[in-house]
Amino acid sequence: MSWSAGDAAPQPAAPQAGLLQGHEDNYDGLIVDDFEAPPGTAAEFADALQGSLAAWRDKGYRGIWLKLPTTRAHYVGHAVDAGFDFHHAEQDYVMLTTWLPTDCENKLPPNASHQVGVGAFVLNERREVLVVQEKSGPLRGKGVWKMPTGLVQQGEDVTEAAEREVLEETGVRARFDAVLAMRQAHGFAWGKSDMFFVVALKLEPGPQVLQMQEDELVGVRWMPLEEYFAEPFTAARPLFKQIHAACRAYANGTYRGLxxxxxxxxxxxxxxxxxxxxxxxxxxxxxxxxxxxxxxxxxxxxxxxxxxxxxxx
Amino acid sequence: MSWSAGDAAPQPAAPQAGLLQGHEDNYDGLIVDDFEAPPGTAAEFADALQGSLAAWRDKGYRGIWLKLPTTRAHYVGHAVDAGFDFHHAEQDYVMLTTWLPTDCENKLPPNASHQVGVGAFVLNERREVLVVQEKSGPLRGKGVWKMPTGLVQQGEDVTEAAEREVLEETGVRARFDAVLAMRQAHGFAWGKSDMFFVVALKLEPGPQVLQMQEDELVGVRWMPLEEYFAEPFTAARPLFKQIHAACRAYANGTYRGLxxxxxxxxxxxxxxxxxxxxxxxxxxxxxxxxxxxxxxxxxxxxxxxxxxxxxxx
Known part of the structure; x- marks a missing residue:
């Protein structure tokens, strides 16, 4: 596997009349992502795509990337008819691909595979842990107290995400100190994998007032450390026990993580x-x-x- | 943020004649993903979708998830016309969403945000590092020797991915020992983020024969450790220097990572x-x-x- 993300300025390919225009990538492929210009109707697009595919094959291109914005959503069916598969989508576009060589396997890189989450372990000077109860999701109504958690947003570091989630959910100001553990798991939402970082935060100096995020939570409190570790929901589960062993070592000053x-x-x-x-x-x-x-x-x-x-x- | 992946059996919603059927999720939303049955034409789908949206609003649903397989690609334009945005796509389907409440912000979870990669630090008994030169990508033609790297595949642990990449690229059999460092970065391919694990592998016992993956590489070799650390491409860059500090400590037996x-x-x-x-x-x-x-x-x-x-x- 040699596809390395974060690449490189694409090269413009020489334009040809009546064909879709694209930019070459670093892997002998072509990215077609400019639909500001005509063809306008879906039928015209279908014709242009057929002609373009023949020309691209002649030129020896391998992977073709076709990025259709929502404004061209009626082109999507025609792209699939022409042999394209979906690759990924974001809110305002869908990316389709096709692999032209017939003598070697498809080497196009996969779609993003993971969501990344954080859980924040925050202790106060009384050896109490900051915990919340969630309003929805799988723990709804179960009365389980858990550390504040959340998904890392686009462009956000895990360290920043932990600080943001704690502030949003509880009103507590705390700063990243160390990563205590990471958990990778598969088969989550829509088949994706999940990378979860358990992060220790240090309280910022000064008074801290608990302010619960009403939208998402039904409870927020400081909970004595040993009571937290003894919660039946987690105390019986090996993965949680191991995470708690890291939290305990951190609380005792014998473990700083990363x-x-x-x-x-x-x-x-x-x-x-x-x-x-x-x-x-x-x-x-x-x-x-x-x-x-x-x-x-x-x-x-x-x-x-x-x-x-x-x-x- | 309370959406937690890995949820929960969806509940079937009560069927109504002429409307699209779906399954309720844990967040007062509806997942519409069964297009085995009619409506058959894109126009019939558009009609059914209009009626369904009205019924779903009346019922108080929040997020609607519409999963269209490639066989229904001609529905996509009509879904966008009805107010749906793209959410994500995999090879054989595109997922569109719409948020029905008008009195609160869209709380649907984002698409997978990260690709995850691994780099494998493998030392032999002569203190040489296993390195490769890549055939394509941003390092093409630059003569840079680097540790074997690759993307984690769907459903694969980072530990497994490191072992697989080393075996595929170089023929060397080695097993996961420890994580030395992790790097998170943003703005990579298609705007996604990248989580990269630098992993130390231990050679399996017995003779090891280098076998280069011809498809992706132009070179594979064992390189003296100090020569590797001195490579101009990396020696001047703070991030690489810090990673090499971890590798050096590991090679010296003073650091085991995670x-x-x-x-x-x-x-x-x-x-x-x-x-x-x-x-x-x-x-x-x-x-x-x-x-x-x-x-x-x-x-x-x-x-x-x-x-x-x-x-x-």
């Missing part, structure tokens, strides 16, 4: 979130001379952490 | 992959009495690891 930093990738000006453990962490920070920002740890916090966990580099 | 176990969730018979650090790891294993399988670590390996990293529980 830190996070935003680091320059060297591709454009992008900075990406990197999560990694303590030993490499200190080594990396020393090499960098501290030029990149620590996430959710001030200098004092980072220093204190160094004593708690691993690290004999 | 372990993995398959654990019962207690929902159906599902076992999910959980990744977590050393301190919680030992505590969890002790509590479990070893009933769940360790991934990629035999008992001896797990014991030896205990000395290398964190963990004063």
């Amino acid at each position: 830190h996070g930093r935003k680091l320059e990738t060297g591709f454009s000006a992008r900075q990406d979130l990197l999560l990694f453990g303590e030993a490499a962490d200190r080594a990396g920070a020393d090499e960098e001379g501290g030029q990149d920002a620590w996430i959710g740890l001030d200098a004092a916090g980072a220093g204190a952490a160094g004593g708690g966990a691993a690290g004999n580099t | 372990h993995g176990r398959k654990l019962e969730t207690g929902f159906s018979a599902r076992q999910d992959l959980l990744l977590f650090g050393e301190a919680a790891d030992r505590a969890g294993a002790d509590e479990e009495g070893g009933q769940d399988a360790w991934i990629g670590l035999d008992a001896a390996g797990a014991g030896a690891a205990g000395g290398g990293a964190a963990g004063n529980t």
Whole structure:
């Protein structure tokens, strides 16, 4: 598998009269995504597509990407008639693909496969955990207290998502400290997989007032840590027990999990979130001379952490 | 955010003559996904959809999910005309949605947001790293040696994906040992985000013969560790340097990253992959009495690891 996301400026293909225009990608494919111009009717589109497919085959293109906006939704049936399959869709368009070579398998990359979620473990100075009860979903009416959870939004780091969800659901201001565990699971909504990060947040200084998100919750409270771990819903389930073992170690100061930093990738000006453990962490920070920002740890916090966990580099 | 994936058996809604049939979900919504039966023509579908929408509004449904298979691709335009947006698509269907309430915001969960990738750090007994050169993609023709990478396939654990990619690309048999780092980044292919796991694999015992995947690669070799770290392409980039710091610590035996176990969730018979650090790891294993399988670590390996990293529980 060599398709690497985050690619590269597409190359314009030379235009030909009466045919659909596209841009070449890095994989000998063509992206057809400009429907500002005619052909206007669905029947005209169907004709243009037939002619284009013949021309694209002659040119040796492999994968064809056809991006139809909602304004061209009546083209979709004709694209399928011409041999296209659906690839993915977002709110305002559907992407269809077809693979032209007959002598090798379809190498087009799959659609996004995972949703990413976060759960936030927030302790106060009385060793109480921040917990909520949900109004809908599979736990509706079951009386289960759970840590605040939510889905990572498009373009959002898991660290940011955890802070946002806690603030939205409970009114509590807290900042990312460490990743305690991750769970990958399959066969979720619409067949997708789910990557769930259990994240420890540190309360911001100052008074904190609980404010429940009325839309989604029926309860929010601080719950004594041992009472939380003893909840029957989770206490009997191995996966939850293991997550709680990480939370317990964190609460006892014996486990810090993974830190996070935003680091320059060297591709454009992008900075990406990197999560990694303590030993490499200190080594990396020393090499960098501290030029990149620590996430959710001030200098004092980072220093204190160094004593708690691993690290004999 | 309270939509939690992996839900729940839908409830059949009471059928009404002439209207599209659906199943209720856990969120006061309706899923319309059975087009085995008539209406047959696109025009008949458009009529049935209009009547159905009125009935669904009267009943107080919120989100409507309309799943059209490729065999009904000519319905798509009519669904958009009736107010539906695209939500997502897979190869053989497109899912459209509409939100009926006018007094509150659209609460439908987003489409899958991430692709998940793996990179595999494999060392041999001579302190050489397994590296490849890719035939296509952004590194084409640049002569860069990199660790084998690839996308996680639908339903596949990151641990399995790393083992599979290494075997497919290089012929080398190796097993998951630990996660060294994770990188989250945004704005990749089709606007999706990317979660990339850097995973250490341990060579399986016995002779290993390099076998290059001709389709995707132009080179595969074992490269001295320090030569690999010194590659100009990566040595100047903070994100890569930090990842290499984790790899270096791992190679030196001072960093084990995160372990993995398959654990019962207690929902159906599902076992999910959980990744977590050393301190919680030992505590969890002790509590479990070893009933769940360790991934990629035999008992001896797990014991030896205990000395290398964190963990004063």
